[in-house]
Every structure is written in C-alpha cells, then in structure tokens.
Amino acid sequence: xxxxxxxxxxxxxxxxxxxxxxxxxxxxxxxxxxxxxxxxxxxxxxxxxxxxxxxxxxxxxxxxxxxxxxxxxxxxxxxxxxxxxxxxxxxxxxxxxxxxxxxxxxxxxxxxxxxxxxxxxxxxxxxxxxxxxxxxxxxxxxxxxxxxxxxxxxxxxxxxxxxxxxxxxxxxxxxxxxxxxxxxxxxxxxxxxxxxxxxxxxxxxxxxxxxxxxxxxxxxxxxxxxxxxxxxxxxxxxxxxxxxxxxxxxxxxxxxxxxxxxxxxxxxxxxxxxxxxxxxxxxxxxxxxxxxxxxxxxxxxxx
Amino acid sequence: xxxxxxxxxxxxxxxxxxxxxxxxxxxxxxxxxxxxxxxxxxxxxxxxxxxxxxxxxxxxxxxxxxxxxxxxxxxxxxxxxxxxxxxxxxxxxxxxxxxxxxxxxxxxxxxxxxxxxxxxxxxxxxxxxxxxxxxxxxxxxxxxxxxxxxxxxxxxxxxxxxxxxxxxxxxxxxxxxxxxxxxxxxxxxxxxxxxxxxxxxxxxxxxxxxxxxxxxxxxxxxxxxxxxxxxxxxxxxxxxxxxxxxxxxxxxxxxxxxxxxxxxxxxxxxxxxxxxxxxxxxxxxxxxxxxxxxxxxxxxxxxxxxxxxxxxxxxxxxxxxxx
Amino acid sequence: xxxxxxxxxxxxxxxxxxxxxxxxxxxxxxxxxxxxxxxxxxxxxxxxxxxxxxxxxxxxxxxxxxxxxxxxxxxxxxxxxxxxxxxxxxxxxxxxxxxxxxxxxxxxxxxxxxxxxxxxxxxxxxxxxxxxxxxxxxxxxxxxxxxxxxxxxxxxxxxxxxxxxxxxxxxxxxxxxxxxxxxxxxxxxxxxxxxxxxxxxxxxxxxxxxxxxxxxxxxxxxxxxxxxxxxxxxxxxxxxxxxxxxx
Numbered sequence: 001x002x003x004x005x006x007x008x009x010x011x012x013x014x015x016x017x018x019x020x021x022x023x024x025x026x027x028x029x030x031x032x033x034x035x036x037x038x039x040x041x042x043x044x045x046x047x048x049x050x051x052x053x054x055x056x057x058x059x060x061x062x063x064x065x066x067x068x069x070x071x072x073x074x075x076x077x078x079x080x081x082x083x084x085x086x087x088x089x090x091x092x093x094x095x096x097x098x099x100x101x102x103x104x105x106x107x108x109x110x111x112x113x114x115x116x117x118x119x120x121x122x123x124x125x126x127x128x129x130x131x132x133x134x135x136x137x138x139x140x141x142x143x144x145x146x147x148x149x150x151x152x153x154x155x156x157x158x159x160x161x162x163x164x165x166x167x168x169x170x171x172x173x174x175x176x177x178x179x180x181x182x183x184x185x186x187x188x189x190x191x192x193x194x195x196x197x198x199x200x201x202x203x204x205x206x207x208x209x210x211x212x213x214x215x216x217x218x219x220x221x222x223x224x225x226x227x228x229x230x231x232x233x234x235x236x237x238x239x240x241x242x243x244x245x246x247x248x249x250x251x252x253x254x255x256x257x258x259x260x261x262x263x264x265x266x267x268x269x270x271x272x273x274x275x276x277x278x279x280x281x282x283x284x285x286x287x288x289x290x291x292x293x294x295x296x297x298x299x300x301x302x303x
Numbered sequence: 304x305x306x307x308x309x310x311x312x313x314x315x316x317x318x319x320x321x322x323x324x325x326x327x328x329x330x331x332x333x334x335x336x337x338x339x340x341x342x343x344x345x346x347x348x349x350x351x352x353x354x355x356x357x358x359x360x361x362x363x364x365x366x367x368x369x370x371x372x373x374x375x376x377x378x379x380x381x382x383x384x385x386x387x388x389x390x391x392x393x394x395x396x397x398x399x400x401x402x403x404x405x406x407x408x409x410x411x412x413x414x415x416x417x418x419x420x421x422x423x424x425x426x427x428x429x430x431x432x433x434x435x436x437x438x439x440x441x442x443x444x445x446x447x448x449x450x451x452x453x454x455x456x457x458x459x460x461x462x463x464x465x466x467x468x469x470x471x472x473x474x475x476x477x478x479x480x481x482x483x484x485x486x487x488x489x490x491x492x493x494x495x496x497x498x499x500x501x502x503x504x505x506x507x508x509x510x511x512x513x514x515x516x517x518x519x520x521x522x523x524x525x526x527x528x529x530x531x532x533x534x535x536x537x538x539x540x541x542x543x544x545x546x547x548x549x550x551x552x553x554x555x556x557x558x559x560x561x562x563x564x565x566x567x568x569x570x571x572x573x574x575x576x577x578x579x580x581x582x583x584x585x586x587x588x589x590x591x592x593x594x595x596x597x598x599x600x601x602x603x604x605x606x607x608x609x610x611x612x613x614x615x616x617x618x619x620x621x622x623x624x625x626x
Numbered sequence: 627x628x629x630x631x632x633x634x635x636x637x638x639x640x641x642x643x644x645x646x647x648x649x650x651x652x653x654x655x656x657x658x659x660x661x662x663x664x665x666x667x668x669x670x671x672x673x674x675x676x677x678x679x680x681x682x683x684x685x686x687x688x689x690x691x692x693x694x695x696x697x698x699x700x701x702x703x704x705x706x707x708x709x710x711x712x713x714x715x716x717x718x719x720x721x722x723x724x725x726x727x728x729x730x731x732x733x734x735x736x737x738x739x740x741x742x743x744x745x746x747x748x749x750x751x752x753x754x755x756x757x758x759x760x761x762x763x764x765x766x767x768x769x770x771x772x773x774x775x776x777x778x779x780x781x782x783x784x785x786x787x788x789x790x791x792x793x794x795x796x797x798x799x800x801x802x803x804x805x806x807x808x809x810x811x812x813x814x815x816x817x818x819x820x821x822x823x824x825x826x827x828x829x830x831x832x833x834x835x836x837x838x839x840x841x842x843x844x845x846x847x848x849x850x851x852x853x854x855x856x857x858x859x860x861x862x863x864x865x866x867x868x869x870x871x872x873x
Binding site: 239 | 339395412420599
C-alpha cells in the first residue's frame, strides 16, 4: 500500500474536521442536526470565488501567485470577506426561519425538516447562479514536493493543514478559556439555567451560528482550492461531517477534529483497499458502527 | 387525438399514483408516528431493484433474472425494503430523534452507491431494462394498456388506503397516536413506544418498496438516476402539501404536486432556451425548498390540511420547563 | 413607608397561555425580609417565583424590583437588576468545573472585580475552594446547593429567590443550608424562599405567605402562623403547633 494515502487522508480529514466542528457546535447548542450545514461550505467556497474574481479584476497584481502557492492575495482577502458573508447568511436564515420555529417551541424534528428545506433551496440557488459546472480559484498548476517519509504534498495542501490546525487550536482555546466559550458550554448543557445565571442565550446562539458558518466557509474554500468548486461540494461532505461529529461526541471540539481525521484516513484507506467508487460509503459504515457500539461518541458525555 | 389525450392522462395519473403509494408509506412514518425519513429514495430503489431482479428474464452478465411473476416481485420488493427499514430503525429509533434522520440520509447515499457500483447485480449506471410490465400483452393498444394499468394502480392505492385507514383506527393505531401525543403517559400505560415506532417505520419502508416495485414495472426500466435525493424531496413536498397524518391528503397531495411538477417541467422545456434549462430546473428545486420552509412557518397543517400531527409538533411546547 | 424590595401586582402566570397557574398574586417583600412561601402541592409557589425570575411567561400583572418594573426583562437581564434565582433541580452546570460555574456568573461584573468576588465566595464556602477545578457534577447534594447559592451571590443581589433548596437533602445538610441562608439574610440580602419543609423554614423566616390554588390565602409573621392550629392543620400538614427553634 502506497503510504501517500496517509497524506491524502490527513488533508481530507482536516477539511472534514473543520466542518464537523461547526456541526458539533450548532448541534450541541441549537439542539438539532442541521442538514443545511453542508451548504454553508458550498456558499463559502462560491462567495470566495466570486469575491476573489472581483478583486482580480480590480488589480491584476492581486491574482499573481504568492510564493510557492497557486493563488494570489485576492484569495486570502476574499476568504476574510467570505467568512463574514457566510456568517451573515447563517444569521439571516436563523432570523427568518430557525429562530421563529424555536420561539414557537417547535419539536426538534421540525427544525431538522426546515434545515432540509433550506439545504435544498441554498444548493439549488448556487446551481442556478453558478451552474453545476466545476469552477477553480486558479488555473495554476502545483507540483507536489517531498516532505519526508516518502510522502509528497503541494504547498497549498500544507498550507491548508496549517490553517486547519490553527483554527482548531483557536476554537479550542475560545471554548475553554473565554467568557463566550464558557457561556456556549453552559447553554449546551442547560439553556434555561444559563439564562438564570445571566447568560444572554440568544447572543450565544448568534455567536455559534457565526463560528459554525466561518469554519464551514474555511473548509469549503480549502476543498474548493484542493479539489474543485461545485454546488454539491458541501452536500457530498455532509455525511462525513455528521459521522465525524457523532464519532467525536456531540459538543466536543477536539473530538470533532480527531474524528474528522479518522474519517478522512479511513476514506483514503478504503480508496486504496476497496476502490475509489466506495469512498462515500465509509462514513456510513463509521456512522453505523458508532451508533451501534457507542452512540455518545468518543468524547461525548452520556445523554 | 382525444384518445391520445386519454392515454396520456392515464399514464400521468398512474405515475402520480405510484407517488401516492410512497406518500402513504411516508405518512405512516411521519404523519402518524413523527419519524423523519430523509432516505425515501433508498427504500423506493430497494423495492424497484429487488422486484426487477426477481421478475426480469435471465440476462447475460448479470446476477438475478429469475423470471418470476410480477406479484412475487412486488411482494419481494416490499419485504426487502421493509427489512432495510427495520434495520435502520432498530439501530437508531432508541437514540435521539435526529439520529434516525442522519442514518436514513446515510442509507440514501449508500444505496445510491450500491446501485451504481454493484454492476453484476444492478446493471450499474445503465440500470435494468426489460422489466415485465403489467398487461404487457395489451402494449399494442396504448389506450387499453394505459387504462388497465391505471385501474391496477388505483386498485393498489385504494386497497392500501383502506388498509391504512383500518390500521389507524385499530388498537395499534390508537397506541401510536397516544405515543405521539404523550410518550411518557403511553409508557406509563405499559406500552413500549420504541417497539411501536419501529413497527411503523418498517411498515412505511415496505410500502415505499412496494411503490418502487410498482413504478419500476410500470415504466419497464430502472436506473440509478431515478432514485436521487430529489425523489425524497418530492415525496416530502407531496405529503406536506396534502397535510401530514391524513391518508386522503397524502394521495391528493401526490397527484397535485406531481401535476405541478410535470406542468412546470413542461413549461420549462417549452419556454426556456435549451442552454438555460438546467438553470431553470434548479430554480424549480429552490421553490420546493422555500415552499417546504414556508409551509412549516405559515401552514403547519398543510395546504389541504386536516390533521394536527405536524401542528402539534410545531405548536407551543414548553414542556421542558414544567414542574 | 419604605419601598418594598420586591412586589408583584395582580400577577398571573403559567406555562400555557390559556392556563394560568398563578392567578392574581399581590406579594410585597420588605427590604431585609426573609419571606417563606408555603402551600400545598400544586398551589403555584414554584410557578410564582419562576415567573418573577423570568423563566415562566407572565400573562398579566407586574413585577417591581424596588421601583423598577422588571416584568418583561428576560431572565438573564434580571441578574443585572440585582435579582438572583436558584432553581430547585439542575441548578448548577455539571459539566463545567466549580470555578467555571462561578466565572460564568461573574461575567456580568466588570473584569476588575471578578477575581476578588470569586475569592470572597471561596472564603465563605471553603468546601468549594478545595475542589474548584473539579467538574461540578462530582459534588454532593449539599455542596451543589452551596455552589448554586454561591453562583447567585456573585452579583451581590438585592433579592435572592430560592426554590426548595432543602429538596432531597438529609436533615443535617438542610440545617446547614438554612443556617447559611440566615447568615446571608443577616448580611442584608432580601430572601424569598419556597419550601415544603415547613418547620425548618418557619424557624428562620420573618414572615410567611400561604399560597392556595394560585392565590394568596394567608400571610403573617412566621411565629403567629406556627402558633395557629387551624392554619397548621389546613395548609402546613401538621396538626400540632410547632415551636420555633433556632437551628
């Protein structure tokens, strides 16, 4: 077996992990499985595409590749704007739909169903605007460099791994060391008591949407950069995201990242052993195994 | 001309009725039990492929092809789809309500993958052809063929409708309703909610399998593309429009939404230039998604709505604060 | 006459919009009082204090804290007004450490005052200080109650409301909790206490209010209520007049 699959699995796993952190946070605090989370990845990727395209038109120097990477400054700049816009998109959907259903005291499953409708609408809207033809941030080709141990990776891939690592550490510190992180954990355990203890639950919910969407946006852009941008980009990652969030234990940030890497590496191993056409089934197998053996996941608390 | 029109109407209605069967299956799961299934397409596909394998003539390079009677195929399809539903349900129904949704989503992805990749069994991307059609001996007379198929499908829907109505009024249906209204009270009465939910989910899955088998035999040809997630969305739209919990609404919703879908698709192909048709089709789906959300927000009882199943779930529930 | 620390004016409240459980309560609590709310099961005691704390919807009427109308301020906003509430069950965050429980509540204070405030509470509850980094879920019943009260005290509340703090505790621990409440009250904090444990509650209370079917049926000094055989029999579930005793 070619050890290169480790590198591929690590990179895919990092993207799944980032997305899964968003799923696990929104799941534990909003208390429903958001089927539209995948679409936040896709929207993040397309928003960055449109914005970096726009910036490239403004100034051609912005689209000149930076150092060893395949993209120019227009992409990092667009990423920052796209993160904000994706966050605002999530907040807008919550304001018009989920928030209203919540304040009405709707059952969890109604929120799940609404998220299903949102995912359909958002995905097809992307298809309508950008068509289903794959798009790319850059046409530049990249050459994989040797990084030791017989492994190769492109500079873009290494950068993505670095960004994922920084993002995970940052979110972990936010959750454990800051007021807002503590409030988020409190709301996740008991929203009514959090209110009594002085936590503004609605503000916490807005922060969670924004963070989840921001991470989704970063994961979407990374996927778009390393693979390609398609309207189904996020939808196709949704099952791996759910599998990683549940495997890691709902609410656990490190759990989601570790589980994301496990899912990514298992997929890469399956591609080697069984064949690429079965990659998408790996998450399902993992999901079934977790639900069967340890429904609360690796790091989750007992329900 | 008018005979052609009748033949077309018969074809359209027969198709709509196959969706009505799926909708009735979903109604047992969601409308009567509150179980959210995001993998309808998977159960329909299982029914269609199993029935096709049982009834098609032997073909070179493909497993199956047992050349059995159509009725055997229908029953086999329903049984295997029911078994799949039972497995998924047994795994997840005891867990949080949305784990079932996630699991069914996984089933949909996986079944689609199997159908595409298990070429010796399913014919891969090309699917399975030469599925025997009911009243195939009348195929030379489109009108008689169409009308007899319509009559058959209508009879199936009617029988299913009567059976489900009977079931809803039976002690079993009453327990199901009691569980939906107040799980703890039902539990206190000695009913085991998990077992009843699992039974309802299995029955619903089997009915979806039957629908898949019936549809496959009516068209005579099946391929993976027929069982994409969009099918799941369509059936949901049908049930929500018809008003969940209500069997008559489920049938009516299926005919109505299928009619709207076919009509708007026809309009798209007639009025939209060919290079823009894919875009227009995606706008069609945006509308289904937005419509689903709007109904949840504004008309939780459905457009024709008669039942309060969905309404009781969207209504004011502050139970968690109760003493 | 001084302004009451807290009063409700014709307050009606309940979980369902058409089903009031509290039905027109005029309650007035003087500054520095330790008021105990008594009454049979289902009388609406718990609902009344939850409505005051903003956890149960108010249908009509008003809640005044001092002269300020706080009826429609959300639960978390009432903390800022100086009203603290300790629910009966699940009143601590079991997955957060003891220190984090206190930090969470201290977040409403200016940053400069948080550390000193938490330190002063550790002084008052030394049991909590020794276990500060442990998950709160590992505490015993009595310690949980201490933590819940400490959490409520962080804001130096003007009014502290407790919903059955003695529930599920052994008599020895109940005595500890009640003596702690008496100390807090002696420091000038107005306390409203919902209790089933009539004898112990009346022993520390200055005044008692008896709620029946969502309305106030009786009120008076704790000592008189204890001495009234009819009231004792009807509402307090005891046939013998109780003697006030200091814990």
